[in-house]
Amino acid sequence: MIHALCLLIAFQLLGEASVRLTGWPMPGALVGMLWLLAWLAWRRRVPEALATTASTLLQHMMLLFIPTVTGVMVHFGRVADEWKPFLIACVVGAAVTMAVTALTLHWLLARGRRAGPAA
Incomplete structure (x- = not known):
């Protein structure tokens, strides 16, 4: 699970960096998700750890909206x-x-x- 969380954070960081470097008027997290989608499409499969972690995060999504x-x-x-x-x-x-x-x-x-x- 730690590996998958690090992977998700790395793609969010990549998205934030992409937005800062290009000046795109988009949220960095969204660009990071697009990078993650491209990476998963390139791999043609979702790693087991990432699937499990994503499923757990989705089950508790309401908790993630509390700060928003x-x-x-x-x-x-x-x-x-x-x-x-x-x-x-x-x-x-x-x-x-x-x-x-x-x-x-x-x-x-x-x-x-x-x-x-x-x-």
Whole structure:
């Protein structure tokens, strides 16, 4: 598990460094996830330790959102002043997430039907 956590932190660091060096207007953590995705696609498999660690982190994801929610509450006055863009970003973000998830599921199901039943 330690090895997998170090790997995740290393990719986040790589993403942060990429953003700093290029000046991209994106979160470093997101760029790090894209680097991780590229690395996993190149390997064509997910290491067992990484799969186990990621599964554990996903099971406790709500705990990981506590600092974010706390940060929003600290700046509640700003959110109250700028509630329209905040609401639009939340609604559009949720809609895009649902659409991408639905399209991905549709694509995977169609791909599974073409491949036929697994023996």
